[in-house]
Amino acid sequence: MIQPVAVIGAGPFGLSTAAHLRARGLPVRVFGEPMISWRDHMPAGMLLKSTPAASSFDAPQPGHTLADYCTAAGIPRLVTDEDIIPVETFIGYGEWFQQKLVPRLERVRVVSVDRRPGGGFELKLDSGELFTARAVVVATGLSGLAHLPPELAGAAADGPTPTGPVSHSSQHHDLSRFKGRELIVVGAGQSALETAVLAAEAGADVRVVSRGRGRVAFGAPPWQQPKLRPESPFGRAWSLWALSYYPQPYRRLPEGARHYLVRRVLGPLGAWWLRDRFEGKVRVSEVDRIVRADAGAGRPAITVLASGGETRELAADHVIAATGYRVDIAAMDFLAPELRTRLAVSRGTPKLGAGYVSSVPGLYFTGLPAASSYGPVMRFVCGTEFASPRLARHLAAAHG
Ligand SMILES: Cc1cc2nc3c(=O)[nH]c(=O)nc-3n(C[C@H](O)[C@H](O)[C@H](O)COP(=O)(O)OP(=O)(O)OC[C@H]3O[C@@H](n4cnc5c(N)ncnc54)[C@H](O)[C@@H]3O)c2cc1C
Known part of the structure; x- marks a missing residue:
């Protein structure tokens, strides 16, 4: 056969x-x-x-x-x-x-x-x-391959679940379940920002927690893309053009550079058309890092190190980790x-x-x-x- x-x-x-x-x-x-x-x-x-x-x-x-x-x-x-x-x-x-x-x-x-x-x-x-x-x-x-950072795992003893204190963004399809509830979305990529917007539009009270200052940002609309740089499927830039059309030599780069570029190129950035639906509708806490998460009192709470060096606690009815794969x-x-x-x-x-x-x-x-x-x-x-x-x-x- x-x-x-x-x-x-x-x-x-x-x-x-x-x-x-x-x-x-x-x-x-x-x-x-x-x-x-x-x-x-x-x-x-x-x-x-x-x-x-x-x-x-x-x-x-x-x-x-x-x-x-x-x-x-x-x-x-x-x-x-x-x-x-x-x-x-x-x-x-x-x-x-x-x-x-x-x-x-x-x-x-x-x-x-x-x-x-x-x-x-x-x-x-x-x-x-x-x-x-x-x-x-x-x-x-x-x-x-959904990734839950270890600092959030403390509030998800049995792993992330949509009905528990902490879930991963991949576990949600219908965000209307959060209507009338307080929600924290961890992350600053398109998935985090769009999940936050869709939940807010469904009636949730949403806060995005992003690690690093200035991380919540949106791309330029097509008509503001720089004209003198080559076009690529991801926007106009020499680096994006090379990575899009010439992936063959990528294998020859040093190991550290390859892993770094996969994480960083085309990294967290909201789509240009999401900005108006996000700003003023979703609260943002930009923090140095998330220290830990607990769900002891029935509600998940995350302890964050704020940029001033002090620790703060942010609580909600549920935390969605939009933390990628x-x-x-x-x-x-x-x-x-x-x-x-x-x-x-x-x-x-x-x-x-x-x-x-x-x-x-x-x-x-x-x-x-x-x-x-x-x-x-x-x-x-x-x-x-x-x-x-x-x-x-x-x-x-x-x-x-
Ligand atoms: C929120 C979000 C938004 C995105 N938006 C974009 C976007 O706008 N544009 C873009 O280009 N990319 C986007 N991506 C990335 C996109 O998801 C991937 O590029 C794409 O889905 C990858 O396709 P794939 O075929 O490799 O895998 P998938 O689409 O994940 O398909 C996996 C397949 O594997 C099958 N499978 C898994 N395990 C088994 C098994 N053991 N036996 C049999 N079958 C199995 C599943 O049934 C499924 O058919 C987005 C990702 C996310 C998370």
């Missing part, structure tokens, strides 16, 4: 990679819930920060961009940098892309992946099925322990070679887990343009 390639993940990266592999004539089985991160782990009513030009999944043939979807769905075309994409439209785009280019998607979980002694990989599905794949692409995106191979528990031990890693992230292959031949990573090898563009949908064709070419040459 012909062994297929297994693609684990049906978000933007998994779907785009699968489309490229199929276009090369490879037998592919694709697993996952289409667009689930966007449907269940981001707030309803969210608008995308990325522009329409940076929000299409790369496809092997024309006719599958976000704008093509708008035309097919009979909705206004989203094309200019001033067009803002509602998350619901983006989910519709992802499902349309999947139905057209990745039919026969299998909506099951892969529970384990292990190497086979004679070559290839053995996968187990939560349906109980066992099968052998010639190669595996891990495109599991944000799943299981950390790639950690140890958290990818569907990879067998022996496989994880064999993987070359750098600070918990897989070290990838040309074509997104890991140190285990036949095992590929794309999307967020590839960011420490290929740069911050891998954290965003537009990273599919660079990643998917290269990964498919490498995999077809090595295992076709």
Whole structure:
């Protein structure tokens, strides 16, 4: 029997990679819930920060961009940098892309992946099925990688939960549950600021707590972007242009520089269109650092070190940690322990070679887990343009 390639993940990266592999004539089985991160782990009513030009999944043939979807769905075309994409439209785009280019998607979980002694990989599905794949692409995106800083963990003895004192932003879809309640949102990135705005608009009393002075800031609107710098999907700047269109040399940078850039480039900054909805509606406490969090009195309270050096306590009915995601191979528990031990890693992230292959031949990573090898563009949908064709070419040459 012909062994297929297994693609684990049906978000933007998994779907785009699968489309490229199929276009090369490879037998592919694709697993996952289409667009689930966007449907269940981001707030309803969210608008995308990325522009329409940076929000299409790369496809092997024309006719599958976000704008093509708008035309097919009979909705206004989203094309200019001033067009803002509602998350619901983006989910519709992802499902349309999947139905057209990745039919026969299998909506099951892969529970384990292990190497086979004679070559290839053995996968187990939560349906109980066992099968052998010639190669595996891990495109599991944000799943299981939500990060709760240790200083907040004291108020979340059983881990973050939406109904407990502390949750992670990925655990909320409907923010109207906070109507009439006091809410603290920790973070200064788009996710924190947009979560705060949506909760405030739903009737919550919201305070954003951000670490570092001047951290709550908003980007410039498209018409104020500097004209003499090259355009990139993230705005006009030489650094963004290089990181967006030339991720190949990124792998050759020193380890420390690579990890630093992934964290810092395109770091916390609210979208230009969020400023008016935020200012005057959400309170902000900029603090030096968060010392600890407690939930002893039934209400969570966080102790912060203010910029003047004094400590203060901030309490609310609930704290949402909009503190992002950390790639950690140890958290990818569907990879067998022996496989994880064999993987070359750098600070918990897989070290990838040309074509997104890991140190285990036949095992590929794309999307967020590839960011420490290929740069911050891998954290965003537009990273599919660079990643998917290269990964498919490498995999077809090595295992076709
Ligand atoms: C609040 C928020 C806003 C964002 N806004 C933007 C934006 O405006 N523009 C942008 O470009 N990026 C944005 N991002 C980043 C964006 O989420 C990622 O770029 C994108 O979702 C990554 O796609 P992915 O395919 O790698 O993973 P995901 O979209 O996370 O998909 C993961 C897939 O893996 C599957 N899966 C996981 N584990 C298994 C398993 N064991 N077995 C089978 N399937 C499995 C899931 O079912 C799912 O299908 C945002 C992120 C957040 C958190």
